Amino acid sequence: MEKDTICIQGGYKPGNSEPRVLPIYQSTTYKYDSAEELAKLFDLESPGHMYTRISNPTVEYVESKIAELEGGVGAMMTSSGQAASFISVFNIASSGDNFVMMSNLYGGTTNLFLVTMKRMGIEARVATSDMSDEEFLSLFDDRTRCFFGETIANPSLEVFDFDRYVPLVHSKGVPVIIDNTFATPVLCNPIAFGADIVVHSTTKYMDGHAEVVGGVIVDGGAFDWTKDGKYPELTEPDESYHGVVYAKQFGRAAYITKARTQLMRDLGTTVQPIAAFLINNGLETLSLRIRRHSENALAVAEYLKSRTDIVESVSYPGLADDKEHSRAVRYLKDGLSSGVVSFCVKGGREKAMAFMNALKLAAIVVHVADVRTCVLNPASTTHRQLSDDMLRKAGIEPGFVRFSVGIEDKKDIISDIEEAFKACL
Ligand SMILES: Cc1ncc(COP(=O)(O)O)c(C=O)c1O
DSSP: OOHHHHHHHSSOOOOTTSOSSOOOOOOSBOOOSOHHHHHHHHTTSSOOOSBTTTOOHHHHHHHHHHHHHHTOSEEEEESSHHHHHHHHHHTTOOTTOEEEEETTSOHHHHHIIIIITGGGTOEEEEEOTTSOHHHHHTTOOTTEEEEEEESBOTTTOOBOOHHHHHHHHHHTTOOEEEEOTTTHHHHOOGGGGTOSEEEEETTTTTTOSSOOOOEEEEEOSOOOTTGGGOOHHHHSOBGGGTTBOHHHHHGGGHHHHHIIIIIIHHHOOOOOHHHHHHHHHHHHHHHHHHHHHHHHHHHHHHHHHHOTTTEEEEEOTTSTTSTTHHHHHHHSGGGOOOSEEEEEETTHHHHHHHHHHHOSSSEEOSOOSSSSOEEEOGGGTTTTTSOHHHHHHTTOOTTEEEEEOOSSOHHHHHHHHHHHHHHHO
């Protein structure tokens, strides 16, 4: 089926006289006919639900829709995007191991990887896009367990170069994990470009209405975990699960099965059934919305480009002269580049704040990627404590504005920007 159809019809398929709309199974527990039936579930010998911390029918329907949208063999929803990113790595890395991450990841992910996971004894090594292939490969050693990048990086909007990095990472015998939050499965399927695992913050475009925090991990099912004995957690008996060998018993779904039965069981970063239901509502219109977000964002980016009197620079991969444009055309459906536009106003932090204060339709919020246009100036909010000099070292200009274009009429969004410019010129 086409993406537009999967967004609506994927996952839940009601039988005769069953509810047309995905039901919310608001139950923590499930009932069994016999103790033996339940014992089989515990031994992972038969499918079914045990306890909602681990799985739930509503959540499972949404997981199967997302797996279908991404072209994976299975998916596991989590309580947040952060939980998804964490589990995606921790599922195959332990104390003493390391992994390689791109330098342009979302700030929360960067902090999780470089600070919090370091305290667990897992080292994140940072790759930058200006590294040569040799420099990049020199980050990997025999304790390197995976690589992590973002399809469209938040907020630099760099587009991940699958053709370059996937073969390099695979030559080191490790899987590629991609955060596909900004692109969404409608605009890009990282698995089709060779990625092995995909994660999302469903809080963003998938929900699309800024209603629920959530995340998801999708398993591409193609990575061979048994080669080289590099992943004993998947190829040797799991003592915490009656000695199950995931690669043997679950084959292509080994990674995602282990993530659920072992890590979700132990960590409990569970998405609630009501949250999964709301995310599913968002998914039903994702395909329509992301096109509109992209069209509106391109119009906004073009307008900003024309305002050289007040705008210093504009980044948007959809712009024909953007440095990311060729990759956007290669990897994003029809070159559609999603809804976030980054730009720099002349006059630094003060001017950026004055501009934001003058906006009427676009709201100042700590969020991106929902139906309502919103805006954030990292220098005066998330990175407020940094001096201008420190900001630049972190790759953020003081006048940098992250503008998340909603699905209102583009004329109104542009006129809001125009009026705000007038007010602070
Ligand atoms: C690209 C990206 N990945 C992951 C996250 C983390 O997701 P969450 O806020 O749902 O934990 C975010 C949040 O902004 C994000 O933008």
